[in-house]
Amino acid sequence: MLNRINPQVRQFKQSGIRKFSEEAKTIPGVINFTIGEPEFNTDERIKDAAIKALHDNQTHYPNNTGIESLRRAVANFEHTQHHLDYIWEEVVITNGATEGLAAALMSVLCEGDEVIIPSPMYVTYAPIVTFCKAKVVVLNTINYDFQINSIALENLITIKTKLILITSPNNPTGTILNHNSLQAVSAMAKKYDLFILSDDVYSQLVFTDTYEMLCHDDSLRDRLIITQSLSKPYAMTGWRVGYVLADLPIARAIALMHAYLVAGVATFNQVAAIEALKIDSTWMRDSYHARRDLGYDLLMDMGLPCVKPEGAFYLFPNISEFKIDSETFCLKAMREYKVAMVPGVYFGADHNIRISYAVNDAEIIEGLARLKKMITDLRNHASV
Ligand SMILES: Cc1ncc(COP(=O)(O)O)c(C=O)c1O
Structure with missing residues (x-):
């Protein structure tokens, strides 16, 4: 029966990240x-809120779009945190951003549409776009320090282009899009009447005060999905x-898609999420910031080129000097030197490797010492 399975699904592969992990x-x-x-x-207060919700029998089907108290809490939070003015009806509570992305893309895309995505890109995007029978059009940012070049972007736009998908801070690079990059996206979206999907899951994990977000541009409101x-x-x-946050007509469409996909998000988890939004978790961001400094300095010390990330918890150094592909490099690192990283090829960049530094300092120091040993051996022409 395998040949009767949807060919769009048959061509899916297991995420390379999972394979390595x-x-x-x-x-x-x-x-x-x-x-x-x-x-x-997870903070104990959030867990306690979930436990209380269970004891209070908050175990029934939720409203498809999310419980009203959480949707209101999100609207308030986004107002305070990012100065955004979305009303609670414009908030759709989803099963993580993963389902939010799927519901948003499935709501907007039609067969034959084109979606421009800057590469390197997060692994979930392309399969969903392809599933919608739309086409991923890759905007290579590798030659621009992972920023968006306006001319390169405009060159990719055709009559079929429907949406530009951006991620800032980015996974896998940790880069935040600068003013010119955002301007390019905004100008092209307006000029060619395109949607913008801004995947902002790392927006609270930013280490610089020069961070800009497209959602602050009110003129984009009717075409922006967050x-x-x-x-x-x-x-x-x-x-x-x-x-997901979007202008009301778009939010309603996404809410319908979401309802048919998943019916809703576990009620007690939504109650706990209200508690989470009250908690100040900036200490986590500060700890990632310190680890970024530690990891980045160690990479510089071993002479591995790397664009300095300004958010999330990834380093994405360039390994092209070793003249081996990123998968071979990471397999060797994991099996021989006992340091596991993700090949950049899975994100569209075969000259890079992704290091997730959301681990403790001792592990960063030891893991990068092992990486240093490997690249020293490679530089000394040890066999690959
Ligand atoms: C850029 C990006 N978007 C979306 C997600 C999915 O996040 P969630 O756990 O909310 O589904 C991730 C997870 O790694 C991510 O890195």
């Missing part, structure tokens, strides 16, 4: 830089709570 787990003593997940546990998540800023990856 699963092998890493089987290697004793490995330092694991593969998974993009906070090492912290996906957000509680996973990273509150160490809640397993709770599966995120949300």
Whole structure:
């Protein structure tokens, strides 16, 4: 029966990140830089709120779009945090940003549409776009320090272009899009009447005060869709709570798609999410900032070129001097030197490797010492 399965689905492959992280787990003593997940546990106050919600029998089907109290809390939070004016009806509570992205793309895309995505890109985007029978058009940012070049962007736009998908801070690069990049996206979206999907899941994990977001440009409101998540800023990856913000007509369309996809998000998790939004988790951001400094300095010390990330918890150094592909490099690192990282090829950049530094300082120091040993051996012409 395999040949009767939807060919769009048949061509899906397991996420390369998972492939590496699963092998890493089987290697004793490995330092694991593969998974993009906070090492912290969820705050006790959030857990207590979920436990109380369970005891209060908040175990029934939620409203499809999310419980009103959480949608209102999100609207208030976004107002305070990012100075955004979305009314609570414009908030759709989703199963993490993953489902938010799927529901948003499925709501907007038609067969034959084109979606421009700056590369390197997060692994979830392309499969969903392809599933919608739309086409991923890759905007290469590697030659521009992971920024968006306006001319390169405009060159990719055709009559079929429907949406530009941006991520800032980015996974895998950790880069934030600068003013010119955002201006380019904004200008092209207006000129060619395009949607913009801004995947902002790392917006609370930013280490610079020059961070800009497209959502502050009111003239984009009717074409902008924002996906957000509680996973990273509150160490809640397993709770599966995120949300989408969009102008009311778009939010309503996404809410319908979401309702038919998943019916809703676990009620008690939504109650706990209200508690999460009250909590100041800037200490986590500050700790990632310190780890970024530690990791980046160690990479510089071993002479591995790397664009300095200004957010999220990833380093994305360039390994082109070794003249081996990123998968071979990472397999060797994991199996021989016991430091597990993700090949850049999975994100569209075969000359890079992704290091997730959401681990403790001792692991960063030891893991990067192992990487240094490997590249020293490679530089000394040890066999690959
Ligand atoms: C850029 C980006 N978007 C979306 C997600 C999905 O997050 P969630 O846990 O909310 O589904 C991730 C997770 O790693 C991510 O890095």
